[in-house]
Amino acid sequence: MTAEPPGLLGPAEIRQLAEELDVRPTKKLGQNFVHDANTVRRIVELAEVGLGTDTDPLVLEVGPGLGSLTLGLLGTGARVVAVEIDPALAGRLERTVVAHAPDAASRLTVVADDALRVDSGHVGEPDALVANLPYNVAVPVVLHLLAELPSLRRVLVMVQTEVADRMAAGPGGRVYGVPSVKLAWYGTVRKVAAVPRSVFWPVPNVDSSLIAFDRGPERTDVDRATVFAVVDAAFAQRRKTLRAALASWAGSAERAGEILTAAGIDPRSRGEQLDIDQYVAIARAAATM
Numbered sequence: 001m002t003a004e005p006p007g008l009l010g011p012a013e014i015r016q017l018a019e020e021l022d023v024r025p026t027k028k029l030g031q032n033f034v035h036d037a038n039t040v041r042r043i044v045e046l047a048e049v050g051l052g053t054d055t056d057p058l059v060l061e062v063g064p065g066l067g068s069l070t071l072g073l074l075g076t077g078a079r080v081v082a083v084e085i086d087p088a089l090a091g092r093l094e095r096t097v098v099a100h101a102p103d104a105a106s107r108l109t110v111v112a113d114d115a116l117r118v119d120s121g122h123v124g125e126p127d128a129l130v131a132n133l134p135y136n137v138a139v140p141v142v143l144h145l146l147a148e149l150p151s152l153r154r155v156l157v158m159v160q161t162e163v164a165d166r167m168a169a170g171p172g173g174r175v176y177g178v179p180s181v182k183l184a185w186y187g188t189v190r191k192v193a194a195v196p197r198s199v200f201w202p203v204p205n206v207d208s209s210l211i212a213f214d215r216g217p218e219r220t221d222v223d224r225a226t227v228f229a230v231v232d233a234a235f236a237q238r239r240k241t242l243r244a245a246l247a248s249w250a251g252s253a254e255r256a257g258e259i260l261t262a263a264g265i266d267p268r269s270r271g272e273q274l275d276i277d278q279y280v281a282i283a284r285a286a287a288t289m
């Protein structure tokens with residue numbers, strides 16, 4: 001095993017850190033650590049940290065783990081706020097940065113917490129979210145952070161490939177669902193690269209992909225909670241017609257039909273056929289009837 005040059009972690013450094021910390025990676029927390037410096041360089045490049053912002057961008061990293069990606073992000077000159085749920089990993093991160101990139105340590109803030117609970121009071125106003133996400137909570141984490149942190153303009157995250165396909169799907173397909181529509185509310189999602197299992201320790205039993213997201217203009221004319229309630233109801237019974245699926249949300253099937261007709265949508269269509277603008281039209285029609 002060859003050691004990486006100072007600044008990034010390779011297999012030798014990851015093994016050593018894991019041994020020192022007596023880390024036993026858990027599936028529950030999605031602990032698969034990247035031990036390949038080329039993958040870190042690629043993520044950082046695709047994240048375009050610093051582009052379109054001032055010279056001092058703030059990057060939010062969720063789940064820094066042993067610090068592979070954190071060091072890559074700090075290497076761009078960005079400030080990094082890293083939120084880690086595992087107290088042993090959170091407690092060690094600063095020392096790892098001091099050892100591998102001493103000049104960057106002052107630009108790192110570590111928050112030992114659950115990413116599903118943080119808001120700007122904990123992490124400030126980051127410009128971007130860049131992360132190798134814990135796979136079991138990837139979608140809720142991204143949706144929570146987009147809702148809580150309006151400053152986030154760009155997201156570049158590694159997720160399980162099946163989840164990436166769902167996040168980036170458009171209407172009509174089998175994988176189009178709640179995550180696809182809710183992310184489309186905030187902006188546009190693209191699947192940008194596949195990542196081999198061999199870059200992780202331990203090797204996961206799923207494939208991974210990188211997702212890039214850019215926030216669109218804010219939608220102010222309709223309430224997000226109402227739109228999301230319609231989306232949840234439509235996909236909870238995705239085989240049913242929208243008239244039937246939205247009956248309990250609207251109060252009755254008749255009223256659901258009237259709202260759909262007012263929104264210009266055929267009540268016999270199904271939730272998986274509508275794009276975000278059509279969901280917005282339903283919420284808007286409901287508000288005026």
Ligand SMILES: C[S@@+](CC[C@H](N)C(=O)[O-])C[C@H]1O[C@@H](n2cnc3c(N)ncnc32)[C@H](O)[C@@H]1O
Pocket residue numbers: 029030031032033034035062063064065066067068069070083084085086089113114115116131132133134135137
């Ligand atoms: C896939 S690993 C990525 C580790 C590191 N960034 C890397 O690329 O090697 C996911 C990390 O997220 C942490 N984690 C899991 N659930 C979390 C949560 N709800 N909030 C914050 N961190 C979490 C895990 O402890 C783990 O360090």
